[in-house]
Amino acid sequence: MSRSLRPLVATAVIFAIAYALAVMQFPSMFSTRVLGNFLTDNAFLGITAVGMTFVIISGGIDLSVGAVIGFTGVLVAVLIAWAGWHPLAAFALALAVAASFGAGMGLAVHYLQVPAFIVTLAGMFLARGGASVITQDSVPVNHEFYDWISDLIIRLPGGGRLSFIGLLMVAVFIIGALVAHRTRFGSYVYALGGNPVSASLMGVPVARTTVGVYMVSSTLAALAGIVFSLYTSAGYPLAAVGVELDAISAVVIGGTLLTGGYGFVLGTFIGVMLLGLVQTYIIFDGSLSSWWTKIVIGALLFLFIVLQRLIFAASTQGEKAS
Amino acid sequence: MTRRLLSRLANPQLLALLGVLLINWLLFPNFFRITWQDGRLFGSLIDVLNRGAPVAILAIGMVGVIATKGVDLSVGAVMAMAGAVAATLVVAGYPAPVAVAAALAVGLACGLWNGFLVAVLDIQPIVATLVLMVAGRGIAQLITEGFIVTFTDPVLIFIGTGSFLGFPMAAVIALALLVLVTLLVRKTALGLFIEAVGVNRAAASLAGIRSRMLLLYVYGQSGVCAAIAGIIVAGDIRGADANNAGLWLELDAILAVVIGGTSLLGGRFSVPLAVLGALIIQAMNTGILVSGFPPEFNLIVKAALIFLVLIIQSPLASRIMPTRMPVREASK
Numbered sequence: 091m092s093r094s095l096r097p098l099v100a101t102a103v104i105f106a107i108a109y110a111l112a113v114m115q116f117p118s119m120f121s122t123r124v125l126g127n128f129l130t131d132n133a134f135l136g137i138t139a140v141g142m143t144f145v146i147i148s149g150g151i152d153l154s155v156g157a158v159i160g161f162t163g164v165l166v167a168v169l170i171a172w173a174g175w176h177p178l179a180a181f182a183l184a185l186a187v188a189a190s191f192g193a194g195m196g197l198a199v200h201y202l203q204v205p206a207f208i209v210t211l212a213g214m215f216l217a218r219g220g221a222s223v224i225t226q227d228s229v230p231v232n233h234e235f236y237d238w239i240s241d242l243i244i245r246l247p248g249g250g251r252l253s254f255i256g257l258l259m260v261a262v263f264i265i266g267a268l269v270a271h272r273t274r275f276g277s278y279v280y281a282l283g284g285n286p287v288s289a290s291l292m293g294v295p296v297a298r299t300t301v302g303v304y305m306v307s308s309t310l311a312a313l314a315g316i317v318f319s320l321y322t323s324a325g326y327p328l329a330a331v332g333v334e335l336d337a338i339s340a341v342v343i344g345g346t347l348l349t350g351g352y353g354f355v356l357g358t359f360i361g362v363m364l365l366g367l368v369q370t371y372i373i374f375d376g377s378l379s380s381w382w383t384k385i386v387i388g389a390l391l392f393l394f395i396v397l398q399r400l401i402f403a404a405s406t407q408g409e410k411a412s
Numbered sequence: 413m414t415r416r417l418l419s420r421l422a423n424p425q426l427l428a429l430l431g432v433l434l435i436n437w438l439l440f441p442n443f444f445r446i447t448w449q450d451g452r453l454f455g456s457l458i459d460v461l462n463r464g465a466p467v468a469i470l471a472i473g474m475v476g477v478i479a480t481k482g483v484d485l486s487v488g489a490v491m492a493m494a495g496a497v498a499a500t501l502v503v504a505g506y507p508a509p510v511a512v513a514a515a516l517a518v519g520l521a522c523g524l525w526n527g528f529l530v531a532v533l534d535i536q537p538i539v540a541t542l543v544l545m546v547a548g549r550g551i552a553q554l555i556t557e558g559f560i561v562t563f564t565d566p567v568l569i570f571i572g573t574g575s576f577l578g579f580p581m582a583a584v585i586a587l588a589l590l591v592l593v594t595l596l597v598r599k600t601a602l603g604l605f606i607e608a609v610g611v612n613r614a615a616a617s618l619a620g621i622r623s624r625m626l627l628l629y630v631y632g633q634s635g636v637c638a639a640i641a642g643i644i645v646a647g648d649i650r651g652a653d654a655n656n657a658g659l660w661l662e663l664d665a666i667l668a669v670v671i672g673g674t675s676l677l678g679g680r681f682s683v684p685l686a687v688l689g690a691l692i693i694q695a696m697n698t699g700i701l702v703s704g705f706p707p708e709f710n711l712i713v714k715a716a717l718i719f720l721v722l723i724i725q726s727p728l729a730s731r732i733m734p735t736r737m738p739v740r741e742a743s744k
Binding site for chain 2: 338
């Protein structure tokens with residue numbers, strides 16, 4: 091087994107053990123119905139987390155994704171419900187707006203040379219404020235296109251359903267993994283996260299890659315916003331508050347190093363599923379209150395960070411004096 | 413001497429605050445009117461001081477952390493936890509001083525935990541404090557069992573809403589902390605050590621600075637400041653709301669510190685200017701409210717402000733306009 095795959099394997103093993111324990115307690119959790127709902131309920135989080143994986147591998151962070159989800163939801167809902175646009179046209183506009191938004195943040199990160207978290211923090215304020223300025227209410231969307239999409243279901247034996255948005259998330263993960271590991275852009279992102287100075291000396295177009303990474307993140311966040319709008323049939327400016335934290339948690343749990351340069355898109359998938367498992371378990375249990383979700387996610391985050399430290403302390407000993 | 417004092421006063425932050433206040437005055441002519449009523453001062457300016465105090469207190473703690481090239485994302489969650497502890501204890505019949513001490517101890521413990529992760533386990537500050545940011549609010553809800561714990565304890569309520577010499581208690585506490593921390597970092601070598609660790613931790617360690625203890629100290633200080641802010645906010649609403657107390661205030665605190673000219677790349681910081689930054693943010697908030705604009709504009713104005721500060725601070729700008737303060741090349 092390749093040494094560099096260890097964190098991925100660790101995450102997968104922990105997910106398998108956690109799922110096995112949950113199934114032992116609630117046998118009905120092992121069903122196509124629960125698995126199908128896993129995909130549907132976490133679709134928007136998963137799509138966001140793919141973009142976040144790219145940002146974090148490049149050595150940055152994007153705090154604006156939750157706000158972009160909220161903004162996209164409102165924009166799409168307003169265009170469809172108030173302006174009478176066709177949903178597909180509204181989706182296209184929302185994706186374009188988000189892509190230019192991400193490009194702006196990428197430009198700021200590269201040319202102002204400031205930490206990404208403060209730039210994307212400003213982006214978060216901007217997107218959340220923009221959504222609230224458009225409307226402060228929840229805007230419902232009633233369109234036959236939405237009904238048509240929600241009827242697109244593959245039924246599985248055992249009562250499970252694979253929804254369109256669940257499959258969309260899986261597709262985004264597969265494309266994301268291919269882009270990360272099989273394209274030139276993907277290698278640039280890894281190089282940039284590993285060491286920006288040597289990356290630029292080796293001829294990696296640092297500016298273009300940085301802008302590209304934040305464009306990918308914002309565009310995927312907008313796609314997640316569209317999925318969220320399909321999922322809830324409404325747009326609300328305060329939707330998806332705090333999703334950036336869940337996405338970052340999923341990425342870290344999936345074995346991606348927050349210092350950049352190292353990580354897996356597929357690991358993020360397991361991370362998202364693990365977060366979903368925690369939530370599903372707490373719903374199944376019934377007696378545990380919802381705040382346990384946060385505590386367990388915090389504990390998992392801690393566990394995986396320490397695990398990463400241990401694995402990497404062994405391989406890069408003496409590199410850092412403290 | 414007077415010239416030095418004048419050039420010190422004419423810093424961009426103070427001018428910005430005056431500018432914001434002036435705009436507020438143009439939009440709302442009664443902005444500067446202060447009245448004396450029931451033994452305390454009333455008016456929009458006093459309101460700025462009172463409402464700005466929690467963020468100012470958070471910023472006082474955050475300055476030290478950011479000066480070491482770190483960041484503390486958990487302060488909002490720590491506020492919620494401290495408020496929850498104080499409220500639950502007074503409701504359970506403990507005297508207020510015990511409740512306050514316990515809340516401060518919780519803040520210190522949280523800060524030391526963050527410091528332990530950063531200093532000993534060598535985890536990046538954003539991630540290390542993210543753990544408590546996610547889990548802390550859950551723990552706060554665990555303490556209050558999901559309810560908003562309301563209390564009638566006069567001491568806690570006084571901390572949140574009382575007044576001292578006519579000034580709101582929260583502002584007085586913030587001022588006392590400001591003086592204390594400024595003296596601590598500027599009249600001892602502590603500030604120098606913090607800056608040394610922020611510039612280059614390895615070099616500072618080699619020069620004999622105990623950087624681990626120092627990091628534990630700055631994160632501990634940030635935790636205690638967050639706990640104080642948490643007690644004030646709980647006293648203000650006479651209850652501990654685990655869900656909303658201090659929500660997103662960590663971002664305001666970071667913003668205040670950045671406006672105050674503290675470099676996010678570490679090594680340069682100012683406690684009074686960070687407090688001034690908090691007051692600028694609050695003056696804008698109050699201005700938007702009293703002049704009748706929808707409060708949502710706040711976020712957009714804040715975003716514009718961040719970009720403005722970033723552009724001024726960036727190496728690009730310093731190449732175009734050489735300033736008296738040498739800006740280190742970003743080492744990214």
